[in-house]
Amino acid sequence: VTTTDPRPIPGTVPRDEAFTRPFWQAAAEGRLTTTRCRPCGRLQFPPRIVCVHCWGRDSVWQELGGTGVLASFTEIHAGPAVFAEELPYTIGLVDLDEGLRVAARIDARFTDLRLADPVAFAARSRNGTPLLTFVPTNRR
Amino acid sequence: VGAVPVGRYPSTLEHELFVQAFLAAVTEARVDRSMIDALAVCSPRPYCDQGYFSTFMAGFLGLTLTELLVEILGNGMTGGLAFDTAVETVRSGRARVAVAVGVSRETQVRSDTHMETTMRSVGDIDFHSPLGVTPISWYALNATAYMHNYAVTRRELAAVAVKNRSHAAINPLAQYRNPISTDDVLAARAVSEPLHLLDVSPRSDGAAAVVVTDDATARRLGHDVLVEVRGRGFAHEGVHQVPSTPRPVDQLFAPETAAAAAYGEAGIDPGDLSFAEIYAPTSIVEVLATESLGLIARGDGAKAAVAGTTSLGGRIPVCTSGGCLSRGHPPMVTPLYNVVEAVTQLRHAAGARQVPDARLGAVTAELGDYNGAIVHVLGRTS
Numbered sequence: 463v464t465t466t467d468p469r470p471i472p473g474t475v476p477r478d479e480a481f482t483r484p485f486w487q488a489a490a491e492g493r494l495t496t497t498r499c500r501p502c503g504r505l506q507f508p509p510r511i512v513c514v515h516c517w518g519r520d521s522v523w524q525e526l527g528g529t530g531v532l533a534s535f536t537e538i539h540a541g542p543a544v545f546a547e548e549l550p551y552t553i554g555l556v557d558l559d560e561g562l563r564v565a566a567r568i569d570a571r572f573t574d575l576r577l578a579d580p581v582a583f584a585a586r587s588r589n590g591t592p593l594l595t596f597v598p599t600n601r602r
Numbered sequence: 603v604g605a606v607p608v609g610r611y612p613s614t615l616e617h618e619l620f621v622q623a624f625l626a627a628v629t630e631a632r633v634d635r636s637m638i639d640a641l642a643v644c645s646p647r648p649y650c651d652q653g654y655f656s657t658f659m660a661g662f663l664g665l666t667l668t669e670l671l672v673e674i675l676g677n678g679m680t681g682g683l684a685f686d687t688a689v690e691t692v693r694s695g696r697a698r699v700a701v702a703v704g705v706s707r708e709t710q711v712r713s714d715t716h717m718e719t720t721m722r723s724v725g726d727i728d729f730h731s732p733l734g735v736t737p738i739s740w741y742a743l744n745a746t747a748y749m750h751n752y753a754v755t756r757r758e759l760a761a762v763a764v765k766n767r768s769h770a771a772i773n774p775l776a777q778y779r780n781p782i783s784t785d786d787v788l789a790a791r792a793v794s795e796p797l798h799l800l801d802v803s804p805r806s807d808g809a810a811a812v813v814v815t816d817d818a819t820a821r822r823l824g825h826d827v828l829v830e831v832r833g834r835g836f837a838h839e840g841v842h843q844v845p846s847t848p849r850p851v852d853q854l855f856a857p858e859t860a861a862a863a864a865y866g867e868a869g870i871d872p873g874d875l876s877f878a879e880i881y882a883p884t885s886i887v888e889v890l891a892t893e894s895l896g897l898i899a900r901g902d903g904a905k906a907a908v909a910g911t912t913s914l915g916g917r918i919p920v921c922t923s924g925g926c927l928s929r930g931h932p933p934m935v936t937p938l939y940n941v942v943e944a945v946t947q948l949r950h951a952a953g954a955r956q957v958p959d960a961r962l963g964a965v966t967a968e969l970g971d972y973n974g975a976i977v978h979v980l981g982r983t984s
């Protein structure tokens with residue numbers, strides 16, 4: 463008897479969860495969102511059920527501009543086996559205009575990027591699940 | 603101290619490596635089994651089939667303990683915490699003799715399969731792992747920013763790897779001992795740009811043990827030259843790889859805090875150190891750590907390696923063992939190997955790689971992207 467485990471390999475896709483579902487639904491539409499803490503008024507990323515700054519547990523969803531600059535980037539040539547077909551791929555740290563830092567895929571090769579390059583959030587997916595991705599907006 | 607040479611042990615099981623390192627350490631320390639009160643064991647890799655490895659080993663050795671038997675997991679800091687636990691157990695007076703010991707074995711698993719596990723550890727499983735992050739990729743992000751901000755080239759960064767290999771060449775415990783050139787480092791295949799194969803640690807198996815005791819017991823056992831723990835500092839910055847808000851990517855914060863505490867307790871300045879044995883799984887991490895530890899000025903870390911400042915014979919030799927890059931990096935026990943090297947240097951028993959008149963040395967361990975750090979200052983007493 464063989465059984466097929468219907469669950470994806472852990473870590474390959476974000477888990478479905480009631481709290482973050484609005485985030486992933488918006489991301490699928492190309493909109494970047496996060497939570498703003500009501501008590502202290504500050505934003506954080508990723509969205510969380512508790513504010514990382516004040517531990518407040520009362521937050522609201524807020525739409526972000528989806529633009530920022532590259533704080534750093536790398537192109538991965540040796541990666542986990544489950545992502546072998548995507549190699550090489552680029553990931554980066556994006557500092558959003560709202561003062562948040564987001565780790566994401568960057569849709570560009572390492573040699574085509576420079577620090578502080580402007581980037582914008584893009585609707586990308588893998589197997590029907592959003593893949594957080596930014597694209598450079600100053601294509602040389 | 604005791605350790606097996608770092609390397610690949612495809613057919614030597616965890617408990618066999620444990621026994622080799624453990625017995626080497628207790629034999630050298632002249633400690634009888636009845637004297638050992640506490641045993642702090644590094645949690646092994648997930649590929650260790652034997653569960654509850656620490657109690658299994660106590661049973662395997664028939665070792666009775668009256669103070670502590672614990673299995674410790676602190677990610678890359680695991681070995682540092684095992685050492686710290688042994689030290690604190692003795693310092694508090696609860697144990698006369700405590701042993702920190704561990705085995706790390708992973709080369710029987712392919713690296714790309716191994717990374718399917720580590721990608722879930724070195725990041726948020728929902729927001730980072732699906733990007734395909736790897737342990738090395740976070741350090742690569744440090745490297746890109748550092749190289750840009752301080753106009754450092756890959757050729758300059760390569761000096762760290764070349765220097766460490768030259769140290770490893772004269773360390774019998776080292777995994778890679780054949781010389782390499784700057785061109786070799788530059789020509790190696792990319793792992794995570796801008797870091798290539800020789801800028802990062804190899805995959806390694808290893809086992810190491812450190813015996814800790816109080817001064818009176820050590821003297822009674824007939825040891826004339828002692829290595830003392832003079833200072834200790836710890837810091838975790840409340841960040842798991844990526845902070846929620848921007849900050850510099852080209853410097854490490856936790857080791858700065860931890861080192862300040864360790865130097866303070868020891869009553870020293872970084873300039874007093876004879877050497878530093880740093881947990882640095884990539885060349886860039888060694889550069890950034892030397893700066894955060896106050897050994898090299900900010901922005902000068904790679905250039906200091908080029909100038910020989912951190913080489914044997916330089917102003918502050920760093921990773922005289924060859925470091926993670928060339929001694930090898932069995933992560934769960936790398937910090938114990940760092941202690942082994944520091945003790946060997948402070949006993950003036952390092953042979954060809956001896957730092958002349960070594961009096962004080964610092965050892966570090968870290969986890970994450972150095973989000974957490976532990977620093978010990980060790981000193982020679984004779």
